[in-house]
Amino acid sequence: MNLRTLRAFVEVVRQGSFSQAAEVVSLTQSTVSKAVKTLEDELGTPLFSRIGHRSELTAAGQIAYRRALVLLAERSDLIAEINELRGLKRGVLRIGLPPVGSGVLFAAMFALYRRRYPEIDIELIEHGSKKLQECLQAGEVDLAALLVPVEGEFEYQDVRVEPLMVVMPVDHPLAGRKQVNFTDLADHPFILFESGFALNRIILSACERKGVVPRVTARSAQIDFIVDLVSAGLGVAFLPRMLAHKHKHAGIALIPLDEPQTDWHIALAWRHQAHLPPAARAWLDLAKEMGNVPAGLPD
Template identity: 80%
Template sequence: MNLRTLRAFVEVVRQGGFSQAADVVSLTQSTVSKAVKTLEEELGAPLLNRLGHRNELTAAGEIAYRRALVLLAEHHDLVAEINDLRGLKRGVLRIGLPPVGCGVLFAAMFTTYRSRYPDIDIELTEHGSKTLRECLEAGEVDLAALLLPVDEGFDYQPVRHEPLMAVLPMGHSLAQRTRIDFTDLADSPFILFEAGFALNALIMAACERKGVTPRVTARSGQIDFIVDLVAAGLGVAFLPRMLAHKHQHAGIALIPLDEPHTDWHIALAWRASAHLPPAARAWLDLAKEMASPTQ
């Protein structure tokens, strides 16, 4: 068993197939398939049920996947600590960001960071919250921007706290309201983000508390497209205040959402047991320095 084999297995699970995993780890599909087979032979148990074009973890596979994430993370920590001991000059910032809000929150930070640390390489990964958590657990990124609350085993530094706003077509019967809740919107179709976006979970949990079962008419990972769909009258959407204001135009109405426990709290998270390299610590310091006093 070696780390290359474990990485191949992890990516087959994460990417959902051998060919997709091969692209990520820069190996051929047959090499990835052989690596998984070798791992199964070493462990003496099948790890994947191959169902047509899909692969599902067996009970042994669940254990192997969980342990593989830990081993890969420990290897990264070992290399990072040794590099620090040697006084590594260049360094690498490995950070994972979600598609929602990362431009508004972090674009200026990247500019400042690059000007201060021109020799630090930046490896940016963009995924939804679920995949970012897995990347963090596996040590593939040192920091990830996640919505609070974060999972046990992660430490975090708050970045931004924003209330949600309802985004309605200008012609909606409730477009002139000063505040709105999910009970008011029970009969309106919802436009949500794609599966895996943490903002969806906030919205659905609040609907459940109110006894509202929303009818989802569309999903997208692009804020501009979601706002355009709202303006076209397809449904209503929900955005953090700063993003809603950035995308405001004549075809939509923005109304504060009067719902407790739906605020958008985003933080930079890292594994509590991890060794944070200097490049990551410098990013955390910069985030604290550039935080808005109104947050």
């Protein structure tokens, strides 16, 4: 059993297909298939149940996937510690950020970080919260910006807490309210982010607590498009306050959402007891120093 074989197996699980996994690990599909078959032979049990064109993890496959993530993360920690011991002049900041809010929160930080540490290479990936947690667990990134509560064995440092605003057309019947809740919005269509975005979890969980079943008319991964759909009268959307004000224009109204446990609370997370390389520790120190309060936006 070798780590390259485990890496191929993990990507097959993540990507849901052998062909897509092959693209990620830069191998041929047949090589990935052979790697998984070799792993199954070594363990003496099938790892996938092949149903038609679909492959699902067996019980043994689930155990192997969980253990493979740990082994790959340990390899990453080993390399980081050895590099630090060697006193490399160049370091690497490996960080994962979500598509929502990262520009406002972290663009200025990246600029200052680059000025302070010009020899540090930055490896940035962007994914939704679920995929970022998987990347962090596997040691593919040292830090990831995640919404709190953070699921899994992670430690984290707070970055920003923002209330949610309801984004609605300026002529919406509730646009004159000082605040609204999900009972008020029960009969109005929602525009949400695509599945996999942690902000959806906050909204849908709060609706469930209130006994509201939302009618979702559209989903998108792009804030600009969501705001345009709202302006066109397709429904109401929800954004953290700082992002809502950044995208405000004459065609929409912003109303505070009056619901408990719906704050957008973002933090920088890392694996519990993981070795954090100097480049990652420097990023955490800079985040604490800057406080991540965007200029010109209301607190």
